[in-house]
Every structure is written in structure tokens, then in C-alpha cells.
Amino acid sequence: MGRPVSVIEKPTATPGVVRFETNRALTGTGHELYLRGEGIRGERPPM
Numbered sequence: 416m417g418r419p420v421s422v423i424e425k426p427t428a429t430p431g432v433v434r435f436e437t438n439r440a441l442t443g444t445g446h447e448l449y450l451r452g453e454g455i456r457g458e459r460p461p462m
Contacts, residue, residue: 421438449455 418439420441423436425434425436427434
């Protein structure tokens, strides 16, 4: 814990979609999908 995480934005072939790569695995986290115009409910986004 406490190690810095570096994130790099990578382009994709799909217009309007980008990919983010980290310098290490983020264990213990789930996948989240956030769509433009939709509210985030509950305890989201995860910290």
C-alpha cells in the first residue's frame, strides 16, 4: 500500500474511446462503467 500509480492514456481505433494503462496491477478493485449523462448512484465512484 501507498505505492504511486502512474496512468497513461492510450488511443484506440474506436472514435470517442480511450484506454488507460497503469504501471502496476490494481488488485482488489472491480470494473466500473460510467456513461456520459448518467448519474453515479450510491458509493460511487470507488475510491
